[in-house]
Structure formats: structure tokens, C-alpha cells
Amino acid sequence: MDLKFLSFIPLCIVLCGCSGAGTDKAYEELTLYGSESGMQSEAAADPEDVPKEAVPVNIIPDDIYVYICGNVCEPGVYKVEKGSRIYQIVELAGGLTDEADINGINQAAECSDGEMIYIPAVGEDAEPIVYGTDDVRININTADAGELQEINGIGSSRAQDIISYRENNGKFSSVEDIMKVPGIKQGMYDKIKDQIRV
Numbered sequence: 001m002d003l004k005f006l007s008f009i010p011l012c013i014v015l016c017g018c019s020g021a022g023t024d025k026a027y028e029e030l031t032l033y034g035s036e037s038g039m040q041s042e043a044a045a046d047p048e049d050v051p052k053e054a055v056p057v058n059i060i061p062d063d064i065y066v067y068i069c070g071n072v073c074e075p076g077v078y079k080v081e082k083g084s085r086i087y088q089i090v091e092l093a094g095g096l097t098d099e100a101d102i103n104g105i106n107q108a109a110e111c112s113d114g115e116m117i118y119i120p121a122v123g124e125d126a127e128p129i130v131y132g133t134d135d136v137r138i139n140i141n142t143a144d145a146g147e148l149q150e151i152n153g154i155g156s157s158r159a160q161d162i163i164s165y166r167e168n169n170g171k172f173s174s175v176e177d178i179m180k181v182p183g184i185k186q187g188m189y190d191k192i193k194d195q196i197r198v
Contacts, residue, residue: 062081062082063080063081063082064079064080064081064082064084064111064112064113064114064115065077065078065079065113065114066078066080066084066089066113066114066117067115067116067117068089068090068092068093068117068118068119069117069118070100070118070119070120071096071097071100071101071119071120071121072090072093072096072097072100072119073093073094073095073096073097074093074094078092078093080092080111082113083110084110084111085107085108085109085110085111086107086111086117087107087108089111089117090102096119097121099121099122100121100122101120101121101122101123104171105117105119106173106174108174109197109198137194137197138150138151138195138196138197139197139198140162140175140178140196140197140198141171141172141198144163145160145163146159148163151195151196152191152192152195153191153192154192158181158184161181161182161184162178162181165180165182172198173198175193175196175197175198176189177198178192
């Protein structure tokens with residue numbers, strides 16, 4: 001056998017071995033890089049990386065303070081949620097006394113911040129009072145023609161219609177009842193509802 005050929009065999013073995021090792025190393029590097037990429041992808045999905053604007057925020061209702069006095073069992077100032085009704089304040093105040101006259105008060109009326117609710121006694125001369133420190137709404141049950149004309153859109157003729165309705169049918173039980181007056185429809189009511197009370 002040719003000696004030159006024999007000396008060439010070890011050289012091939014060495015080269016092939018190096019080539020195999022290089023291939024394995026390249027494979028390991030590729031695997032590690034792939035793992036790192038996977039870790040980076042998982043990190044990107046971390047909930048802490050989600051913008052805060054995308055997280056829903058619970059809205060806490062506003063609180064208001066209402067003072068109820070007169071013929072209730074426990075008069076005082078009560079902290080309630082905005083939108084609470086008079087009947088709910090009466091319940092918080094322990095209910096009505098035996099002398100209370102609730103007939104002139106709309107218990108379904110919504111309370112406003114700083115409002116005072118007075119519950120009169122039966123036979124009391126004073127008009128039942130429901131008012132607040134900043135309540136400038138017109139009471140459609142007691143306002144005269146001049147006061148009614150302070151409501152935007154109500155002229156002298158319509159004011160007289162309101163008074164005539166009261167005289168013939170009694171007091172309004174709610175602000176919505178003003179639509180029972182001839183000539184006052186939903187469109188006008190929507191414009192004046194925030195200016196009136198009962």
C-alpha cells in the first residue's frame with residue numbers, strides 16, 4: 001500500500017472530527033438562541049407590560065350630604081350616594097313619627113348635595129319644605145305667574161295654563177306631571193326639567 005495514502009487517513013479523521021464538533025457547537029448555539037428568543041417572547045406578554053390605559057377602572061359613585069329634619073325619628077345629616085331619593089333618606093332617619101304629614105312631599109324626588117328636607121306635622125300651617133342651599137329650581141306647585149315665567153320657554157300664557165291646571169287638578173306629584181298641562185310636550189319638558197321641582 002502506498003505510504004502517502006496511509007498518512008492521508010489520520011488527516012481526514014482529524015478534519016472530520018473538527019467538522020463534527022463545529023456542527024454540534026453551531027447546533028448548540030442555534031438552540032440557545034432559539035430559547036432566548038422564546039424567553040423574550042414570553043417576557044413581551046407579561047401583564048405588567050400592558051399599557052395602564054387598557055386596564056378598566058371601576059367608577060366610584062359620588063357621595064352627597066343631605067339634612068333631614070322635622071317629623072322623622074332620627075333627624076340629622078346623612079351621607080348617601082348621588083341620585084338617592086327622599087324616601088331612602090326617610091328610611092335612614094328611622095322613618096316617620098306618628099305626627100308626620102308626608103302627603104305634600106314627593107318621596108320619589110332625587111336629592112341634591114347640601115339639601116335640607118323638612119317633614120311637617122299633620123295640621124302644620126307651614127308649607128312642606130324640600131330645598132337646598134343652592135337649589136334655584138322653581139317649585140311648580142307654589143310658584144306664581146311671575147316666578148313661572150323665570151323658567152326658560154315659559155311665557156305668560158303658558159304660566160297661566162300651569163296655574164289653571166293646579167287649580168283644577170291639585171298639586172303636581174312629580175316634575176314629569178307638568179306634561180299634563182296643555183301645550184307642554186316632551187320636547188319642552190326636556191328643556192325645562194332641570195329648572196323645576198315639586
